[in-house]
Amino acid sequence: xxxDIDRLSIPQEQIPRRVAELAAMITADHSPPALAGTAEVTIxxxxxxxxxxxxxxxxxxxxxxxxxxxxxxxxxxxxVSTQGAQVVGQQLxxxxxRHVVLVDDVxxxxxxxxxxxxVLREREVASLRTCVLLRKxxxxxxxxxxxxxxxxxxxxxxxxxxxxxxxxxxxxPDIVTLRAAVTGASA
Numbered sequence: 001x002x003x004d005i006d007r008l009s010i011p012q013e014q015i016p017r018r019v020a021e022l023a024a025m026i027t028a029d030h031s032p033p034a035l036a037g038t039a040e041v042t043i044x045x046x047x048x049x050x051x052x053x054x055x056x057x058x059x060x061x062x063x064x065x066x067x068x069x070x071x072x073x074x075x076x077x078x079x080v081s082t083q084g085a086q087v088v089g090q091q092l093x094x095x096x097x098r099h100v101v102l103v104d105d106v107x108x109x110x111x112x113x114x115x116x117x118x119v120l121r122e123r124e125v126a127s128l129r130t131c132v133l134l135r136k137x138x139x140x141x142x143x144x145x146x147x148x149x150x151x152x153x154x155x156x157x158x159x160x161x162x163x164x165x166x167x168x169x170x171x172x173p174d175i176v177t178l179r180a181a182v183t184g185a186s187a
Contacts, residue, residue, distance in 0.1 A: 006177045012173035015056075044116070050103045105162050131150075151175075
């Protein structure tokens with residue numbers, strides 16, 4: 001796997017610090033008096049890309065919480081550009097009337113975030129905030145409401161820390177780009 005890496009985008013040492021900062025912001029925004037009433041929250045990671053971020057994030061949030069799951073496919077197989085977001089599974093539980101934090105891995109086309117936000121709003125959540133690990137520098141990302149952003153990155157295809165190519169590389173501790181020969185992309 002190491003020979004497939006082209007460049008290091010975000011070293012593994014930076015990720016835990018930023019995740020802890022995101023968790024602190026989420027905690028502050030969902031603790032009284034910031035929210036009237038209960039300080040309970042439902043965290044909804046978008047699988048499979050946000051599973052590592054979601055797991056690391058919830059360990060830093062000292063609030064009563066539930067976890068809901070949504071599985072969305074937008075980069076099937078060996079694709080390095082989105083093919084359109086599609087919900088392929090959900091296990092949300094009772095989110096109606098609850099404060100929900102949607103957690104996704106990367107904001108690039110915005111299709112996944114918009115679609116999942118709409119699904120959650122249809123469930124009549126009390127409030128909805130969105131957290132993404134990465135936001136790509138693309139025109140379409142500027143108009144999408146996101147409350148918490150881990151890192152802003154250039155518009156490049158990256159893997160690691162949950163992000164994949166053909167369902168590989170999720171286990172890399174760093175966020176990296178792959179060599180063009182691996183992805184089949186033009187250099």
